[in-house]
Amino acid sequence: MSARGRVSSLLPDFPWDTIASVKAKAATHPGGIVDLSVGTPVDPVDPIIRAALSAAAAVPGYPMTHGTPQLRAAAVDALERRYGIIGLDQAAVLPAIGTKELIAGLPRLLGLGADDLVVIPEVAYPTYEVGALLAGAQIARADGLTQLGPRRPALLFVNSPSNPTGRVLGVEHLRKVVEFARERDVIVASDECYLGLTWEGRALSILHPEVCDGDHTNLLAVHSLSKTSNLASYRAGFVAGDPALVAELLEVRKHAGMMVPYPIQAAMTAALGDDAHEAEQRERYGHRREILRKALEQAGFRIDHSEAGLYLWSTRGESCRDTLDWLADRGILAAPGDFYGPTGAQHVRIALTATDERIAAAAERLTDG
Numbered sequence: 001m002s003a004r005g006r007v008s009s010l011l012p013d014f015p016w017d018t019i020a021s022v023k024a025k026a027a028t029h030p031g032g033i034v035d036l037s038v039g040t041p042v043d044p045v046d047p048i049i050r051a052a053l054s055a056a057a058a059v060p061g062y063p064m065t066h067g068t069p070q071l072r073a074a075a076v077d078a079l080e081r082r083y084g085i086i087g088l089d090q091a092a093v094l095p096a097i098g099t100k101e102l103i104a105g106l107p108r109l110l111g112l113g114a115d116d117l118v119v120i121p122e123v124a125y126p127t128y129e130v131g132a133l134l135a136g137a138q139i140a141r142a143d144g145l146t147q148l149g150p151r152r153p154a155l156l157f158v159n160s161p162s163n164p165t166g167r168v169l170g171v172e173h174l175r176k177v178v179e180f181a182r183e184r185d186v187i188v189a190s191d192e193c194y195l196g197l198t199w200e201g202r203a204l205s206i207l208h209p210e211v212c213d214g215d216h217t218n219l220l221a222v223h224s225l226s227k228t229s230n231l232a233s234y235r236a237g238f239v240a241g242d243p244a245l246v247a248e249l250l251e252v253r254k255h256a257g258m259m260v261p262y263p264i265q266a267a268m269t270a271a272l273g274d275d276a277h278e279a280e281q282r283e284r285y286g287h288r289r290e291i292l293r294k295a296l297e298q299a300g301f302r303i304d305h306s307e308a309g310l311y312l313w314s315t316r317g318e319s320c321r322d323t324l325d326w327l328a329d330r331g332i333l334a335a336p337g338d339f340y341g342p343t344g345a346q347h348v349r350i351a352l353t354a355t356d357e358r359i360a361a362a363a364e365r366l367t368d369g
């Protein structure tokens with residue numbers, strides 16, 4: 001390529017290639033592989049959502065970047081009903097083509113560059129780093145604000161409940177984040193895609209009045225429908241919060257054509273208007289979690305955090321690559337913790353996103369002998 005260079009060279013190697021050999025080993029198990037390495041939904045999309053999608057299928061015109069008023073109203077109502085977020089204006093909601101896209105683009109959309117610092121959790125969903133790298137920004141991994149010293153980040157990602165650890169940040173921690181953001185004029189992007197999948201304790205949005213006292217300045221909450229409504233294939237998410245920041249993101253995304261397709265907007269509206277399918281899905285995952293958790297503990301694993309979300313953050317007190325091998329001998333594939341940051345090197349991330357039949361097979365293999 002030309003002297004301009006490849007953008008991909010800025011980015012880390014795609015880590016999944018490094019587990020190809022353990023995946024091949026797991027696949028040789030006579031009962032077939034149980035792939036618990038990725039968090040992709042396996043249960044079908046609810047009929048209410050499918051009906052809304054097809055009812056909108058004949059509409060030919062361009063969709064609005066800002067989303068339909070119905071979609072934004074459904075998002076505002078769902079955030080209040082499900083998570084107790086109040087005082088959000090419909091204008092302060094903006095759909096995204098799945099939240100991965102939004103997160104990867106956010107530092108750039110906010111105008112960050114080489115002089116700016118982006119803070120991401122120590123063990124983190126890899127796209128936070130990718131977004132910062134694409135903007136050419138500096139990156140710091142930190143779970144505690146004191147680790148940052150006097151520095152003033154431009155953008156701070158929080159992810160509670162966390163992927164991969166399932167850790168939930170308490171209200172005091174979140175309040176400190178908000179206070180820090182106000183003192184130093186930092187934008188907080190709170191990735192809340194697992195908020196609806198909390199098993200133990202209480203997970204709060206950054207926009208919850210107990211966290212921000214009803215002031216959304218500098219705060220953005222990122223919500224995905226992929227996990228809670230099984231809509232990963234539809235690419236459906238949104239960001240909500242500070243009206244001025246959302247207006248700025250809307251302005252840029254309008255110019256760049258970053259629109260959610262109209263039938264998907266209709267499907268999202270239906271999904272956000274119905275809590276029954278969400279509760280049903282949560283129950284499915286809760287059941288799978290219990291089975292896997294017991295089997296892993298019986299097999300000698302220790303499970304850390306994992307109070308919420310779709311993963312069991314598990315360790316045998318050894319290198320995650322050794323654990324991956326041990327699991328592959330039993331036909332089970334997990335994700336190595338080192339994918340998510342150096343401090344994850346002794347953990348594996350075990351997903352709850354497999355059918356009941358595959359979860360039962362995994363439990364049997366884990367506890368057999």
Ligand SMILES: Cc1ncc(COP(=O)(O)O)c(C=O)c1O
Binds near residue numbers: 039100159162193232
């Ligand atoms: C923490 C976190 N954020 C965002 C996403 C992206 O979700 P989507 O792009 O499907 O909305 C994921 C998906 O696994 C995730 O784990």
